Structures are given as C-alpha cells and as structure tokens.
Amino acid sequence: MMTNKKVAVVFTGGTISMKIDPRxxxxxxxxxxxxxxxxVTNIDRFADIEIVNYERIPGPHMTPQKMMQLxxxxxxxVQRNDIDGIVITHGTDTLEETAYLLDLNIFSKKPIVVxxxxxxGSELGYDxxxxxxxxxxxxxxxxxxxxxxxxxxxxxxxxxxEVTKTHTLSxxxxxxxxxxxxxxxDNDELIFYRDIVKHHHIETDSIEENVYLIKTYAGIDxxxxxxxxxxxxxxxxxEAMGRGNIPPMMVDGVKNAISKGIKVVLxxxxxxxxxxxxxxxxxxxxxxxxxxxxxxGSLNGQxxxxxxxxxxxxxxxNEKVKEIFEKDFYTK
Numbered sequence: 357m358m359t360n361k362k363v364a365v366v367f368t369g370g371t372i373s374m375k376i377d378p379r380x381x382x383x384x385x386x387x388x389x390x391x392x393x394x395x396v397t398n399i400d401r402f403a404d405i406e407i408v409n410y411e412r413i414p415g416p417h418m419t420p421q422k423m424m425q426l427x428x429x430x431x432x433x434v435q436r437n438d439i440d441g442i443v444i445t446h447g448t449d450t451l452e453e454t455a456y457l458l459d460l461n462i463f464s465k466k467p468i469v470v471x472x473x474x475x476x477g478s479e480l481g482y483d484x485x486x487x488x489x490x491x492x493x494x495x496x497x498x499x500x501x502x503x504x505x506x507x508x509x510x511x512x513x514x515x516x517x518e519v520t521k522t523h524t525l526s527x528x529x530x531x532x533x534x535x536x537x538x539x540x541x542d543n544d545e546l547i548f549y550r551d552i553v554k555h556h557h558i559e560t561d562s563i564e565e566n567v568y569l570i571k572t573y574a575g576i577d578x579x580x581x582x583x584x585x586x587x588x589x590x591x592x593x594x595e596a597m598g599r600g601n602i603p604p605m606m607v608d609g610v611k612n613a614i615s616k617g618i619k620v621v622l623x624x625x626x627x628x629x630x631x632x633x634x635x636x637x638x639x640x641x642x643x644x645x646x647x648x649x650x651x652x653g654s655l656n657g658q659x660x661x662x663x664x665x666x667x668x669x670x671x672x673x674n675e676k677v678k679e680i681f682e683k684d685f686y687t688k
Contacts, residue, residue, distance in 0.1 A: 361440035361496045362404045364433045365393065365488075368426065368454075369413040370447030372473035372484035383476040385412045392445070392477075395485040396492070402544070403496050408433070415447020415472075420563045420665060423457045428561070434464040441467040441495030445488065448472040448521055448529065451507065455516035456659045459505035460558045460666055467500035470507050470516065474527050483510070483527055490541040497546040503538070504555055512537040515552050520627075520656055534628045534654065554684045556663075564668035567591040569661045571625055572602050578609025585612060590672075591619040591664045594649075595657040600624055600631030600641035607639050607647075614648045619668065619677050623652040623660045630654040630685065650678045653685040 367373065367389040375386040389407045399405065410426060426444070433439050446454055455470040462468065471491035473484035491508040494500050505516040510528040518532040532538075539548035568584040572595060584592050592613055596602050600622050602610070613620050622644060624631050630653045633642040645651065652660040660681075667680045 360400075360402065360404045362406060362438055363492055363495050364406045364408050364439050364442045365389070365492070366408040366410050366426070366429065366433070366442060366444045367392070368411045368418070368444060368446050370415050370445060370451070370472050371476050372445050372471075372488070373412055374414075374476040376476065376478035383478070385414070387477050392484060392488065396489050397485070399489060399492060403492050405492075406439070413447070415449030415451065418447065418450040418454060420457075420565050420662075423454050424461075424561070424563050426454065427458055427461045430458060430468060431462055434462065434466045434468070439466070441500070442469070443488070443491045443495055444468070444470045446470050446472050448474060452516070452520050452530070453658050453662050455505050455507050455519070457662050457666065459516040460556060460663060461560065462505070463557050463559070465502045467495045467497070467503065468505045469494050469500075470505060471509060474509075474525065474529060489544075493541050493544050494546050499546055499548050504552060506538070508541065511541045513539040513541065513546065513548070517552065517556075517659075522627075556680070556683075558663070558666040558670065558680065560666055560669045562669045563665045564590050565665060567593065567661050567665045567668065569593045569595070569657045571595040571657065572597050572606070574603070575605070576603050577605035578607075578612070581606065581609030581613055585609075585616060585618060589613070589618055590668050591621065593621045593623060593652070593657055593660045593664060595625040596622050596631065596641075597625060599629070599634045600644070600651065601635055602639045602644065604638040607643070610644065610647060610649065617672070619650060619664065619674065620648070621650045621652045621660050621664050621681060623655050623657055625657070627656075628654070648674065650674075650681050651686060652681055
C-alpha cells in the first residue's frame with residue numbers, strides 16, 4: 357500500500373483563524389489550528405498533517421522580521437526527510453509580501469504553498485477549509501516540485517512572484533494580472549497550464565528594514581524623498597507613473613538620495629507592465645536611469661520593497677543590487 361505524503365501546515369493567523377466576537381461585532385483571532393484542520397474534511401485520505409503553530413496574528417501585524425523568522429522555520433521543515441511539502445496559512449493583507457520573500461529566500465524543490473481566507477469562521481461560506489484543502493492537494497502533487505513558492509486561493513494556483521491581492525472582498529481576489537494563474541485545483545486534482553521560466557533567489561539570513569516605498573501622484577515633489585533620506589533610509593522604491601516616469605519636482609530628491617549612497621528602485625503604479633527608459637524628458641525613465649536609478653521590471657511596489665530589503669542585507673554595491681533586479685529583464 358502507498359503511504360500518504362506528509363505535509364507540515366504552518367499557522368500564522370489571518371482571517372482564516374478568525375471569528376466574530378459578539379462583544380465588539382468584529383472579527384478577531386479565535387480559531388485554533390486544530391479547529392481549522394478539523395473542518396478540512398477527509399484530508400486524512402490524501403495526506404498526513406503535522407501542525408506547526410507559529411503565530412495567530414492578523415495580516416497587517418506581519419513584519420519583515422517575522423517573515424524572516426518564518427523563512428527560517430520553513431527552511432528547517434524542507435530539510436526534514438519525512439516532510440514532503442509545506443503549507444502556510446496567512447492573513448491576506450500581507451500574504452503576497454510574505455510569499456514573495458519566501459520565494460526569494462528559500463531554494464528547495466519541495467512544494468511550498470501560502471494560503472488564506474477572505475471570509476472568517478463566523479460568516480456564511482467560510483472559505484478557509486476549502487482553500488486549505490486545495491493548498492494541501494497542491495503540495496502533495498509531484499507537479500508542484502521546483503515551482504518556487506505558490507499561492508493557492510479559490511482553487512487557483514499562482515506564483516508568489518506574480519500574484520497580487522486585487523479586491524477587498526471577492527473570494528478570487530488573488531490574481532496574476534499579466535499572465536494569469538499557473539494552474540487550478542479541480543476535483544482535488546492539480547492541473548498546471550504554464551510554468552515560471554525565470555526564478556530568482558537571494559540567500560540571506562537577515563533583512564534590511566530601512567527601505568521605504570513612495571507612490572507618485574500629480575504634482576508630487578521631493579518632500580517625501582527627503583524625509584526618507586533624513587530618516588536613515590538605505591533604499592527607496594518609487595512607484596512611478598506609466599512606463600517609469602516621475603514629476604520633475606521629484607528629480608532633485610532622487611539625485612540627493614543617490615548621492616548619499618541610497619539605492620533607488622523604480623517600478624510602476626500601473627497594475628501591469630514593466631518600467632523602461634522610453635522617455636527622455638525631465639523625470640522620464642531615460643533620465644532617471646542615467647542618474648543611477650535601478651529598474652524593477654514588472655514588480656509592484658510592495659514586492660520590489662521586499663526584494664530590495666533582501667538585496668541590501670547581502671550587499672550595498674550599486675552594481676550588484678542592479679544585477680539582482682535587472683538580470684534576465686534588461687539587456688543594457
């Protein structure tokens with residue numbers, strides 16, 4: 357007889373662990389990991405589960421340091437011969453950031469899946485158990501090996517490097533907007549439709565937290581950039597407009613930051629598409645590139661910040677940081 361694969365389920369909290377507290381008429385952490393797993397009916401037919409209790413916190417309470425601690429826990433689990441894969445429950449508000457950090461920081465062929473819920477345990481249609489079941493089905497599939505960290509919600513399988521939360525309410529909130537999901541879970545079976553070609557990895561046990569994220573808007577000047585510089589920033593991510601352009605009043609702030617050795621990474625506030633040095637006017641992408649701004653491809657702001665925090669933990673050399681961001685995406 358074939359034995360079940362063994363899956364470690366690491367519980368960190370989030371809506372999947374919440375119920376409505378009648379005293380305040382709002383959702384708070386309430387469900388234990390054992391209570392949640394008891395609602396994933398018949399899962400013992402598919403996998404042997406080992407519960408790992410890490411935290412029981414809401415998504416917004418997650419921090420970079422907690423993410424790194426979680427990464428160390430997962431690294432320890434993937435090294436165990438008796439563990440075939442790992443599922444991590446997480447609050448959806450910061451799920452994509454934690455998933456991307458794990459994707460960059462952990463190199464393992466074993467499947468790692470991050471999962472959450474959009475409805476709490478007191479709501480009709482609580483989606484936690486079904487999402488968790490789909491995540492476990494994904495982890496035990498041989499097809500999930502060497503795929504990096506995956507995010508499974510609403511029966512869709514997405515790459516941590518591509519997925520983002522798109523809706524405050526919908527069950528299908530997690531989308532890979534540009535290329536779509538990698539696959540689906542249908543009738544407890546995993547089906548992949550495409551793969552990730554480029555996979556980046558940053559080996560580090562620490563993280564540089566003094567990295568800021570600034571979103572551009574019409575008429576923005578250098579005030580926020582200067583504040584970040586004066587607050588001891590080691591890196592700044594700018595969510596620029598369109599193809600990667602900023603208002604001219606912001607240029608002096610960029611120059612000031614770069615002159616002080618602060619790494620400035622440029623991404624777009626658009627939900628799809630990469631930044632490129634297409635425009636040569638003041639504040640245009642070409643001018644910014646000439647100043648030494650690093651291009652972040654098609655990453656969104658929160659993911660680019662995660663990548664820059666990890667990159668700065670291993671090097672402060674501008675060319676090396678540039679290579680970490682631009683390798684495989686830019687030819688010059």
